[in-house]
Amino acid sequence: MGSSSNFSKGKFFRNLYAITKDTILRYPEMSFVGVVIRIKNVVGANPTKSQLFILFLVLCNINGSSSAEEDTFKFYNSSRLREILEKGELRVAGDSASEPFYVVNAKEGYPGFDYELGKAYADFLGVKYRFVPYQEFNEFADAIKNEEADIALSGISSNLERSKKVRFSKAYLIATPAALVRKSALPPPPEGNIITTQNFKSILDLADVSGVTFAVRSFSNRHEYLLKKFKNSRIFTYGDTLSAWEAVKSGTANCLVADSFYIKGLLLKDKSIASNFRPLLELVQREDISAAFPRGDLVFIRNFEFFLEELGRSGTLRELEDKYFNKSDWVPIERP
Template sequence: MSQTSQTIDKIKKTKVLTVSVNEFYDPFYIENPNPEYPGLDVELAQAYAEFLDVELRVIPLRTFDQHAKMLERGDSQIALAGLSSSILRFKDVYFTDPYLLSTPAGLVNRASLPPEPEGQIVTVQLFRNLLDLQSVSGISFSVLSNSSNHLYLKETFPKAQIYSYFTSEAAFNELKKNNVNCFVADYYYIMALLQKNPSLRATYLPIMGSVQEDHISMAVAKKDVEFIYHLNFFIKEFKRSGKMQSLINKYFKTDKWVKKEEAK
């Protein structure tokens, strides 16, 4: 006997897919976007809504707890919000297979790094990933509170000064104010900052090499396993057909999504 998904039945009955997104994580979700650039998560949600032949309703939220509560109440069916899956979060939601792989990455103040050896042509960048910063004395970090990146820093740099903030933007501002010498966030968050403000590279070195495999996944309520099978198949097909790579290229290989007043 074939199982049906109660969630999909509800979506098809109401003809609406309700998805929560991250209000402060462009270009995954972009408020008042440029035409044709609503955000990577929004376009992925649109594709799934088309797959089901229903309308899409998008609700911007701020914290993981808000996403989890909304799913639990049945007010949304998917949280599509640049979320990294973790054992801690698994207590509250189920995660699909990843649609993107990420890593903790950083922007480090060039002035805090040791000078490169004089008279040598340096062919290898000395600081490729965050682990390379373990040799830098007096390193201090700013990071989003209780994020996977915060946990990574606490485990990897137990003796370093780590300051955590309620938003990634506040954490980044601490770097700009010279209160810390390295801001840590997801690879894609750092990529987006550099697209909005390419001149950051003059003062800060982007450190983008992989140190751990973060799975950016959709989250759903802990009650409908059939729905997860359905979403996983959709994600697999979206990747296999090259559509996921097209979205990555659209938002991370060009800066056309950046709004004029943001570009500096």
């Protein structure tokens, strides 16, 4: 997969576990003195990161009562996160072919958006990172349930049906159903108008265009969107988005429908695509790209979301998005 960049080693991580005046002010309702005494009794003189994490839990959740304190420790002891910290390893499931979330034959420092995010989270926890390859969401969910993986990061769109199998974090990226349509399938401009793609900015702009045929990954959020918005159009479904794209390139369909980040990745990887295809990327329906976790493990999810909040606050998450979805430096060099 290639080695991780310096993204996970930035200054953001230096004071993550420090108890400062600012930290205290963020949790004004806590009974701080009682918490410190309790933690001191637990961790002794040389606290480890896992023990400091318990302190983090208490700071986030306690309201000053002993029952709330006991609940905090009970939730931690039953969390998958406790096992991860004890084993010293975070196992992250993902699809290695889902570029640029993961990059095959990656250049040094460009292993993929979700690879870097997962590695950064492992560094935050102070444990080793291990990538566990799977291809489908159901495989991610089964791996998490069977404790073959701890979380899944793979450009996953959350929805109600999927939430029956895993617990989703807050979104770390916001996508939309998007399209890559052959320019030859679009109507010609009015006579005298030199702008050939004048009003085609979102997939909804194809609603009144006849002859558009869609290729999409089956049972995805985009498939559901097409069935709702383009019920009278011809829709070809495939087991994965790459197969749908191959169908469009071969002429079986003339419009690929995927999430906006996938299409951005295609355009960055092969700039010649833009000569024959029109990208339609404007927002039509919010799609949350989220991490998948074991169901019911609120402690684990809250810890990850705190990590995400810090990435967002520091601007690191935005920098990572720009690195993979607005620039093409990650594109592997083709070897003869």
